[in-house]
Amino acid sequence: MKTSKALMYTTVYLTVTALLMTVATGCWSRKEIESLAFVTAVGVDRSPSGKIQMTASFAKSGALGTGERQTSQEKPFWVETVEGNTMFESFRNLSYLSPKRPYLPHNDIYLFGEELLRETGLKPFIDFINRQPQPRLTARMIVTRGATARDFLQAEFEGMTMPSEALRAIINNLVNAWGTIPDLTIREFMCRMESEGIEPIAMCAELIPLEPDIQLEGEVTREKVKATATLGGTAVFKGNYLVGWLDNFETRGLNWILGKTNNTVIEFPHPGAEDKIASVEILRATGKFKVEVEDDNVRALIEVEVVGNIGCVQESVDFLKEPGLWTKFENGVKNTIEDEIAGAVATLQQLGADAVGFGQDIFRRKPKEWARLRDRWDEIFPTIEADISVEVHLRGMGVILKSIESR
Amino acid sequence: MRQMEAGRISLFQTMCMLLVIRLTATTIAFPFMVQHESPSDAWIGAAISVVTALIVFELMVRLSLNFPNMTVVQYSQTVLGKFLGSIVALLLILFWILDTAVAARAMGNALVNAFMPETPALVFIIMSVFLSANAARNGIEIIGRWSELVSVGIPLTTIMLVLPFRAMDFQNLLPILPYGFGIHLKRSVVALAIFLRLSVLGMMIPYVHNRKEILRYTRYAILISGFLLVAQAIVLVAIFGPQATNSAVPTLQLVRQITIGEFFERLELIPVAIWVLITVVNMAVFVWASALGIAQLFNLNRFQPLVYPIGALATLLSILLFKNYLEQVLYFKYLQSVFVPLLVLGVYALLYAGFALRKLGFNRPTGSVTPMGLEAEADENK
Amino acid sequence: MIRRLAKKMRAVAWFGGKKRSGNKKVWQSGPSITISDVLEVNERRIRQAFKGSFDLVYRRIAIGKDGCIAALVVHIDEMVNPQSVISAIVERIVDKTGSLTDPNTAYTHIRDRYLELTGVTEECDFHKMVQEIANGNTCIFIHGVAKVLVCETQGYNQREVSQPTTEATIRGSKEGFVEALPTNLSLIRRRIRNPRLTIEQYILGKVSRTPVALIYIEGIANSRIVEEARRRLSSVNIDSVQESGQLEELIEDAPLSPFPTLLRTERPDRVTGNLLEGRFAILTDGSPFALIGPATFTMFLTAPEDYFERFFAGSVIRSLRYVAFIISLTLPALYVAITTFHQELLPTPLILSIAAQRDRIPFPAVVEAALMEIAFELLREAGIRLPAVLGQAVSIIGALVIGEAALRAGLVSAAMVVAVALTGISSFATPIFSLAISIRLLRFPLMLLASALGLFGIVAGLAAMVTHLLTLRSFGVPYMEPLAPFVAQSQKDEVFRAPWWALDERPRFVGEQDDQRIAPGQMPRPPAPDETYESDR
Known part of the structure; x- marks a missing residue:
């Protein structure tokens, strides 16, 4: 009986110590939510120097949420562009510009420039999306026709100001009301890539430059909308490379x-x-x-x-x-x-x-x-x-x- | 004589424990699919493994029921004599400890890979092994009730398999047998190796109420877990196609595909929680079995003091086993599927041979081993 | 081991860890003394026993023919019903004994014929007699007779039976226990009018001599459990029992567990309901709370109303309570885990909203959560302690301070306020206060674990908690029964409640003796139309 009591006290003592130790030291993966910058769309292009040029669109805090509603009409997102040799490096390079840590799991859209896919192929990029735990495979993949993804991410939409949200809504519209866009996620894209006897396809988007110098009136203080985007059509791949359009x-x-x-x-x-x-x-x-x-x-x-x-x-x-x-x-x-x-x-x-x-x-x-x-x-x-x-x-x-x- | 393990478990609890042990491997990581050569019809291999497991455990349980009051550690000494029996029992015990380590490491690695890359896996391993050793210390009854509670995870897992229905394309299951049948026979051994973890049943049988029915419940456990295994192989391929063989945590990826109504998504929390709990219970069974086995082997009075040392041993092993993730994958794919069946089936073949010889009248001089608790239970089972 | 610990706790709690040697003598009654036949001797002895307390009344009366017999009536002034002492004793015996001269005849006549009280007993032992006076009874001495008549005249002010304050219901009885044991017993007897309702009395407390009643239904209650309860009650050795909570700590199974293994209630219908399931109840004089055992975990999430509402409503409300239990235990921890580790688990709009709110908060999430939880606990405690009038003001100020000012000042985020409020509301939904307290305690370590290891920490903490719960037993019944060990039959009355006509068996373990509760096949069916009504012709 004596020993079991001693054992009990020891166990309690050890448990408490262990608890305190984990609490005191355990901060390995901790990342407070306010220190994160939520990426909502990623664009990948080829930089003039032949490297990868990654453009990320970040949601500003409170962009979609309610909370204390912001009254000013500033853009609810900001865009940053970096270069790098691999996707991973480029993504990390975003930290040079963003005071908050870029955070990918909430990203819904991957945009790829046409030129990049025709010449470099997709493999170097898809590996990052597939291997890393952060990216989600339910995201959509869009190829920008005749424009770079970077320009594309500057586009704005009326009604929904976040480009990622707007793009997703347009995709849904087209899938449900037109059928003029291939309805597939990155997962299905990769599935097609690996399967026998079928070639991958992706969504296609185009940039529509708006009339120059539209005067926006009223309380709107932000810069004028320069361009908007439209979706529709298919980017056709052969193996690794983009070969054409439908x-x-x-x-x-x-x-x-x-x-x-x-x-x-x-x-x-x-x-x-x-x-x-x-x-x-x-x-x-x-x-x-x-x-x-x-x-x-x-x-x-x-x-x-x-x-x-x-x-x-x-x-x-x-x-x-x-x-x-x-x-x-x-x-x-x-x-x-x-x-x-x-x-x-x-x-x-x-x-x-x-x-x-x-x-x-x-x-x-x-x-x-x-x-x-x-x-x-x-x-x-x-x-x-x-x-x-x-x-x-x-x-x-x-x-x-x-x-x-x-x- | 006081019994070392005074607890009793019901048939239902036994079944839950078996299910939990079998499903630990499939709940998030799914070693069976890793690098499968013919993903589209991989489920055939899974189905074959269920059939072989049914046969193997039919024989195992029948053998055990010949010694209804003895654990496999005890009757191996009766059957094979003190020396050989002890070696055989020790092999089994070592296998259970090893499997504890493997389960802990697999869980730690997956958590690190998929959720918290900066945290050392050791933290997860130590905590979960401690929890399971703590449960094991309280005896089989507590583990039995634990497994009943976490068995709620089984219907939940089934729902998880059904929910991403929108992402499924069953055309991916074609063609059937493009690369022949041989691959599946080979592959079924990988799944069978995991089924052989259930050999720990040999330690549980003496503590089951109404153990005449145990055979039936073992079959249920194998069939239910086998059904989930096959279903999982099918669903994974239907969703990921050839990519299904490529993921380290396919089931987690699968749950990530669930999106219902734009908001009902990102449900990873549920399978991860289930999985951690299931792993803890699974390890608790193994720790309990090996502690009890060693205690019986060396005629100790209590098994409880052995629980924490065994946990520490398993923790140590889990760190030393694999240098990196690649080695873990290779272990699951090759090493485990060779040595586990060899070991467990070999041990049981020996036991069977010994038993058959004894029955035929070759009554080898057995060591004077009196299994503990035999007298106490002798009349209860008449 | 547990009992040893319990013993130790007892010592620590009541005597500061030391035993005082003098105690024994004072509370031992010493050699038994018989009652003297001389009134003066008796009176002197009583005065000595009561150390000359001023509230004792010694009334000398002269009875018999021409007052030839001297008698003495002794009682404690405020413990008796003055009406019965004056009119039923003094007046009556003076009136009736007018023709008697022999003290012994007077004594037997008074005992057998004259007194109109329910309880009149004879006593020869002096110490027992003193105890009877202390209990509030009246003693009649007659000069020349070495015996005393003890009349039951207990009467003291007591609270009216009123609505239970801690367990209110909408439907069901509105009666709650009061402090007086006889009244409480009557509340139970009235609900079960059966001779097999057994009430055993224990006098506990060396100093306080508090009556405690052990109640069970013979033939339904498991006799082994009742035997165990008897054993534990009679081994209680304490100076005084003022509240059933003291008793609870002395007889429970797991004194060191945060979870209660005896159920406390002030509702008579809850007690009778549990008696009918085969459990026992312990009532303590001076406490409106009854203890019910063996208690299992799920009992703490049950409210009497579940059985009185129709079963759909009862089931839904009860399962809601289980959800509330889980929320109140884990929600702050989940908040911490998700905002510091697993941001990917929330949908994008929601996480952006929370991120925006947390943007200017100076604390890490775990500190924020802990601060708010502590503030909330303080508020709750203050609300209980303050007089009802002020309580309102406190809750208004608290709500304003926490809900509005802290939010405006940027000390906490709105999402946290919502989480804390939800946690608080959920913990109020736990019907039994003693479990709600343990949940409140367990929330904090869970929050710490969540802040260190995220979701894994929560799961590990819960796993440790469940392992502990699974090892608990209450009077031999597994605490988590019928969830684990899983009892299929009992599931009818767990998370959901089956309709009454289907609740045909009493719970396993406790109600094994007579397990049929309701005759089968009583699902009501309306008669075929033509049997009762004249069909339209």
């Missing part, structure tokens, strides 16, 4: 095949009137493809099925009088979708980049055939014939039965 409608073509288009608007020549245009809202779409291999002859069967409503027409129609028009409308939609798909496939074949994943399909379903074709896939891919079949079901026509007629 425009908005080709992107939608690709999304039809992949079944990633949800809600979108399709315009096509009005079947009932010359030089007029009708539009249809697509509500749901399913897309799938199958690749058939006979010796070296590869054919892709693409099947798309869409459901939509009449959106609006430039010339009035009365389906009750002319029921045949309904089918013609459906055919109009069908042709447009077919064109978009054919366009996407053709452009990809021209670029030689199998961004659809025809090769992957062969690998998944017929691994043996793939082993045979794999090394020659670059030759075979441009020769693939695509059989496109689109099924269109128009369901509704809004809340009226016929258009207003002018007498």
